[in-house]
Amino acid sequence: MGELDLESARGTLASQPFSRLLDARITAFGDGGAVLELDIREELLQQNGFVHGGVLAYAADNALTFAAGTALGSAVLTSGFSIQYVRPATGRTLVARATVVHGGRRQATVRCDLFTRDGDGGEKLCAVAQGTVLSAVSTGPS
Structure with missing residues (x-):
């Protein structure tokens, strides 16, 4: 995430091949938060016409990690997260x-x-997630 501003966050997202495949975008970044959006299209749906749960999990994971980067610095990794699906996801845009x-x-x-x-x-609201993100910067020998 480089200098930890919106443009560097967008650059980091653009460097992720899977994020490019989904055409995801960062629309806000800073002050302990991040917003990731992607347009809902047919390829992202499951058999009943709802956004696939894997797409929701991707959006949660990336948004969690970007938000944590505002507090921990650019070298971060998701340690784990949980997600609860509260409503089938339908609409034009997914917002995390x-x-x-x-x-x-x-x-x-x-x-x-x-x-x-x-x-x-x-x-x-279609889902809620909570996760733990770790700094990937080493502070010395383990």
Whole structure:
């Protein structure tokens, strides 16, 4: 994430082949938070016409990690996260809003709310996630 600003966050996201495949974008980054968005298209749906759970998990994981980067620095890795699907995801855009709940020197706890946005800008909560992100910077011998 380089200098830890919106443009460097966008550069980092663009360097991820899978994020490019999904055409994901960072729309906000800084002050303990990050927002990741992607357009919902047919290739991202499951058999019932809802956004596939794997796409929601991808968005949560990346948003959690980017938000943690605002607190821990650019070298971060998701240690683990859980996700609860609360409503089938339908709409035009998937929005993942992540916020650092608690940050230390080497670890952050982050929450992510996932919404779908319709054509009129209305949003519906479809999933919530929480995770732990670790600084990947070594502080010395283990």
